[in-house]
Amino acid sequence: MLQMTRSGLARIAAVVVTACAISTISPAPASAQAQMTGFRQAVAEYASDDRQLAKFYRESNFGAVWTGEGADFLQRRKALITELSRVATHGLPQNRYDAAGLIEQMRTAKTPRDLGMLDVALSKAYLSYAHDVQSGIVIPSSVDKGIVREVNYHDRAELMSDLINGDAAEVMRALAPHSPEYARLRKEMMRLHDLIALGGWGATVPGKKLEPGDQGASVIKLRDRLIAMGYLNRSATMSYDKTIEAAVQQFQSDHGLTPDGVAGTGTLTEINVPAEDRLKSVLVAMERERWMNMELGERHVLVNLTDFTAKIIDDGKVTFETRSVIGMKQLDRRSPEFSDVMEHMIINPTWNVPRSIAVKEYLPQLQKNPNAASHLRLTDVRGRLVDRGAVDFTQFNTRNFPFDMKQPPSSRNALGLVKFMFPNPQNVYLHDTPAKSLFGRESRAYSHGCIRLQQPFDFAYALLARQTDDPKGQFQSILKTGRETKVDLELQIPVHIIYRTATIPAKGKAIYRRDVYGRDALIWSELEQAGVVLGAVRG
Template sequence: MPTKLTTAVRRGLGLASVLAVIAGLSGTPVSAQVTAYKQAVAEAAAGVDAVGEYYRSVNYAALWTGEGAEFRARRAALIDALENVEVHGLPAGRYDVAGLMRQMREAHTTRDIGMVEVALSKAFLRYARDVQSGMLTPIEIDPGLVRKVEYRDGATLLRGLAEGEPRAVFRALPPTSMEYRMLVKERLKLQQTVANGSWGPRVPGGKMEPGDSGAGVVALRNRLIAMGYLERSPSRDYDPAMQRAVMEFQQAHGLETDGVAGDGTIEEINVSPEERLKSVLVAMERERWTNMDRGERHILVNLADFTAKIIDHGEVTFRTRSVIGMNRPDRRSPEFSDTMEHMIVNPSWHVPRSIITKEYLPQLQRNPNSNRHLIITDRYGRQVDRANTDFTQFSARNFPFSMRQAPSNSNALGLVKFMFPNKYNIYLHDTPAKNLFARETRAYSHGCIRLADPFDFAYALLAKQEADPKGYFQRVLKTGRETKIDLVTPLPVHLIYRTALISPKGRAEFRRDVYGRDAKIWEALNRAGVELSAVRG
């Protein structure tokens, strides 16, 4: 191809200039070249619905390869974003910037330019989806990741780019939450820690507490200093300053804050910055999955943190401990978002069929009078006479009865449950088993979320619709009758799972991966090209 055309392309001239050069060289009218360009765009866009839809809607007008500053600005913004994807923990190799640049340099014909046009749009949409909604599809990673990710329409994204200022459009793509911005900073901080040689030697095992001294205490002191929990000191003693530092570390890692460095605390202190970096990268991906309007007022349940919170305008206005599902395939609490519509005071517990057949049926077969606190009813709601029923004739498949526990202080759901109707049969509720809330790791339920302070939670919810929320709730409670209380304004509920999170003071905190889900997500990210050694600041 003549040097004149190659020069036109390499100088970044727009579509009109390049087509004019082609027309001058070939004798073909510019109008014919434009038609050929549109045909090339249509062909390249075939098979990608969003891209094809966009170009048809604008009669195949150029978005990237047109003439003028606006087109150059879009190209520059795209290339700049793709060259810096690692800021967001995304793998550079996924977007092949070098290949795109080569394709642009080697565009010598009308068809080539049309192909470049669509290649840039495809690269933009891939980047936009990854940075806005995540690289991975949750349910493909773990059956408990049932979250529905909100994906933006690709044609709408392209139209938004056509109409907006390019840099502003690209800045608006990633999550704009403070949580995400702080995770991005923590990623850089941990990457630099890894590059600088970690946090030093591991701390030897064995319990250490105030009053101790020796080599183990020195190793603990040095590790806490390196991690930023303790000021530099020559002390070899487990003094009050170290005790405060240990308590601060424990609080930041969801541990019992007793100021004693026991086995659990030492285990967490010895977690490497590389592992913490993995947690942060996973948390960034998870934050992209929930890149949506969560509601000015909403309920946030962090399964890995064993907490339930009410968030008002970004501020935590209520917080309580929670118990989540056991770490068993059929008991783990799922992750999803829904809307809380009502609460039920003095609830009956309608035993889920899975619990009936797996737990209670075998007991009834051994002893028909077992679990007398449960009422067994037939399909018509009539109570079954246990003495005259042969439970051994039934299996999990054909068991024909229902089981229910009447309202009481000993009811499995306690005295109140909070409903956001969903196909997973998950809700928040009270429990008579209060002792579990004192434990550090609280995964004991069949899947629903138990609350340590359910009455206070109810008062907080009702405060928006009752002048005396506590008095109103207590009056309903004292009737002893099962009563439904609708929330005048339903609340979004988000069940999430974050092992890396940012405290209100802006400090990174970490939790154990109790279900092993984050390990699976990291493996998937790694397979997709994310590598710790490749992460750059």
């Protein structure tokens, strides 16, 4: 349970570490052979339901990992109980690993069989914690079919070997993601816990719109809430003055809103989001970070769907950023989340209309008017151009439509003048678009699933700059031919399409975004079912 402050965690850790240190794990007198046999039988029996753990114990001749005598065994017990006592600082459920039960089991172990059962129980608790803190509690694919992220699950036998061969405390501390973002999320989580314990951000702001020049009780509540959020220094102003306007603009920028300085309906809705809900976003972001507990690449492309942006990251710093348009908020058009590798770009691309779009959108038009969508070419299975006037489209349906539809390269092509390819089963890529007006909107979920870029040419130049002295010249010379041309990337680049409603920059305040597709709400529900709760913070 997430119900403890840092001082509370320290006190609990001190208690459980002392319990491990003073526990005397010594079985009742018996022959050495009988003791060993009873211990090994218990280990074999209680580890049998875990194939990898059973393999580890079998290969180590069913020897003790935790319950032997000596400093190494004591240090492992202390390290484990210490970690389990502070799992809440990782946003994990405190009761999931039953540290208190393990301590009681240590206290009452009397026979070799007791010790064997205890050894396996401690190993299972360690492996359960290692799994959760390394790779997450929730299985992504169980939440939403649009989350197709492949999580790296570590071999359990290897985790046991790491423990045996290393310093236990260091091994366990190293389990969690090492990314700076994860560390910042943890810090923000604790800050929000402390804030909630003090009452959060205070009263919500009533009304539908407040703007510069306004006065009254609503403005005072807006002022007080901005002060509590850290966007405004202490002030006694009762009017919507320049300082409040500037604070509102900064809040809007941090929350993906148009920074016009006017607290309209959308802005007030975000201002009135309680600290508890922001904490949920942070906890979900930590879980998502555990799913991506891997090297992202010194240079990589990062697309945050909720932020409607695409970035190039070099050595942890943003070197290029552009606005994006993502998939519509419809079940079959929402952009998926996954990672892959960008291999090439295609300049002057042909748009091969996906079959789902062809039969769901264009076939009904053709049935009404064979000359509809005249910008698209119809071809048969042999690639021959189809004479529309000779076809009765009413005889076809979504299952038997026999034609392919294509749009030749042009500035009016649905893909624009360039697309960036990282071949994947989802058939998602980044591309240009002739629909430039959509980039001016605050919320930009309008595509069929692919990611449209506002500045695709500059994006291409940034990618090509690693392989040519004149990236713009090379790109433009190919573009002017009007011919579809594939340009391989000499340095293939990892692409990570993510979905984060909470991100923490190295400097400045936490950045929050709306849960565009409702995916975070589903993940939070799964975390709650696993035992993560937002309760009163205890000192």
